[in-house]
Amino acid sequence: MAPLILHALEKRFGPGAPAVRDLSLTVRDGRFLALLGPSGCGKTTVLRMIAGFEQPTDGSILLGERLLADAATMVPPERRNMAMVFQSYALWPHMTVAENVGYPLKVRKVDRERARQKVCEALAAVRLEAYADRRPAALSGGQRQRVALARCLVTEPDVVLLDEPLANLDRHLRQEMEETFREFHARSGATMIYVTHDQSEAMALATDVAVMSEGRLLQMASPEEIYARPEGLVVGGLVGQGSILSLRLPPGSGRLLDWPRLRDAFQGTEEGLMPADVLVRPQDVVLDATGLAARVTSSFFEGERYALRLELANGQSLRAFSRQPVRAGDTTSVVLASGWRL
Numbered sequence: 001m002a003p004l005i006l007h008a009l010e011k012r013f014g015p016g017a018p019a020v021r022d023l024s025l026t027v028r029d030g031r032f033l034a035l036l037g038p039s040g041c042g043k044t045t046v047l048r049m050i051a052g053f054e055q056p057t058d059g060s061i062l063l064g065e066r067l068l069a070d071a072a073t074m075v076p077p078e079r080r081n082m083a084m085v086f087q088s089y090a091l092w093p094h095m096t097v098a099e100n101v102g103y104p105l106k107v108r109k110v111d112r113e114r115a116r117q118k119v120c121e122a123l124a125a126v127r128l129e130a131y132a133d134r135r136p137a138a139l140s141g142g143q144r145q146r147v148a149l150a151r152c153l154v155t156e157p158d159v160v161l162l163d164e165p166l167a168n169l170d171r172h173l174r175q176e177m178e179e180t181f182r183e184f185h186a187r188s189g190a191t192m193i194y195v196t197h198d199q200s201e202a203m204a205l206a207t208d209v210a211v212m213s214e215g216r217l218l219q220m221a222s223p224e225e226i227y228a229r230p231e232g233l234v235v236g237g238l239v240g241q242g243s244i245l246s247l248r249l250p251p252g253s254g255r256l257l258d259w260p261r262l263r264d265a266f267q268g269t270e271e272g273l274m275p276a277d278v279l280v281r282p283q284d285v286v287l288d289a290t291g292l293a294a295r296v297t298s299s300f301f302e303g304e305r306y307a308l309r310l311e312l313a314n315g316q317s318l319r320a321f322s323r324q325p326v327r328a329g330d331t332t333s334v335v336l337a338s339g340w341r342l
C-alpha cells in the first residue's frame with residue numbers, strides 16, 4: 001500500500017485559532033502511528049479529516065498519488081478504504097458477534113461462503129472464535145472492543161483509524177488490549193493511526209509517535225527517540241514523567257548533560273551563562289549523600305518503590321524514586337545522573 005501523506009493540513013471551524021494548522025507528516029505503509037497530545041490539541045480533528053468526516057480548510061491528504069481531500073476535493077469516507085474504530089465500539093445489540101463482524105461484507109454484498117470464511121479469520125485474529133454466537137450484551141468491554149477490531153479487519157482496509165479506543169476500559173483490561181492491538185497490527189499488516197492522550201499507551205503501541213499541541217505537530221519520531229531526545233518544553237513535559245528545571249548553562253554545552261555539568265549549573269557562578277530548560281527523569285535522580293540538598297515534599301508507596309517529590313534549595317521541584325522508605329518532611333541529597341536540555 002502507498003504512504004498516507006498529510007501536507008500543510010489546516011482545519012478551521014470558525015473565526016479564531018484553527019483546530020489544526022500547517023500539519024505535515026507521512027505515515028509509511030504498515031506503520032503504527034500514535035497521535036499524542038493534551039485534550040483539545042486537534043488529534044481527533046486530524047483523524048476525522050483522514051477518515052473523511054471533516055474536510056480540510058487548507059492543505060491536502062493523499063494516499064500515495066491519490067488525492068483524498070483538500071479544500072476543494074472530498075473523497076467520501078466509504079471510498080477511502082479505511083476503517084475507524086470508535087470508543088463506543090458502535091456494535092449492533094440485536095446481532096451476534098459473527099453477524100456484527102460480517103455486517104460490512106453484507107453491505108458490500110460479498111458472497112456468503114467467502115464472507116463466512118473472512119469472519120472466521122477476523123475472529124481468530126482477535127481470539128474470539130468461541131464467542132461467534134454471543135450478543136454484545138454478553139461480552140466484557142475488552143471483548144466488545146475486539147469485536148469492533150474484527151469488524152474493521154474483514155474489509156481489509158488500507159488504514160485503520162482508532163480514536164482513544166481504550167479510554168473506557170479499566171487499567172488491567174487496557175494492558176490486555178494493548179497486547180491485542182500490537183498483535184492485530186503484526187498480523188494484519190495494516191497501517192494504523194491511533195489517537196491518545198496517554199503517553200505510556202502511545203509509547204507501548206506505536207512504531208511512530210506524533211506529538212501535537214494547539215493544532216500543531218511538534219515532533220514525530222520513534223517512541224525511543226521521542227523519549228530520549230524530546231524537542232521543547234511541551235514534548236519534554238508530556239513524555240516520561242520527568243521534571244523540568246530552569247538552569248543556567250554555558251553556551252554550546254550540548255544537550256545530554258552529566259552530573260558534573262548539572263552540578264556546575266546549580267552553582268552557576270560563571271560569566272556568560274544562558275538560561276536553559278533541562279528535563280530530568282525520576283530514574284536519573286539518585287539519593288546520594290554527595291549530592292544537592294533536597295527536602296521530601298511527598299512520598300507515595302507504589303508497590304515496588306516509593307514515588308517522591310523533592311524540593312531543592314533553589315525552590316525547584318523534582319520527581320524521584322526510592323526503594324527505601326522515605327517520608328514527607330525528610331531531608332536528603334540527590335545526584336542528577338543525567339539531564340536533557342530541551
Ligand SMILES: Nc1ncnc2c1ncn2[C@@H]1O[C@H](COP(=O)(O)OP(=O)(O)OP(=O)(O)O)[C@@H](O)[C@H]1O
Nearest residue numbers: 013018019037038039040041042043044045046197
Ligand atoms: N465540529 C466542531 N465545531 C467546532 N469546533 C470544533 C469541532 N470539533 C472540534 N472542535 C474544536 O477543535 C479543537 C480540537 O478538537 P479535537 O477534538 O480535535 O481535540 P482532541 O485533541 O482530539 O481532544 P480530546 O482528546 O479532548 O478529544 C477544540 O478546540 C475543539 O473545541
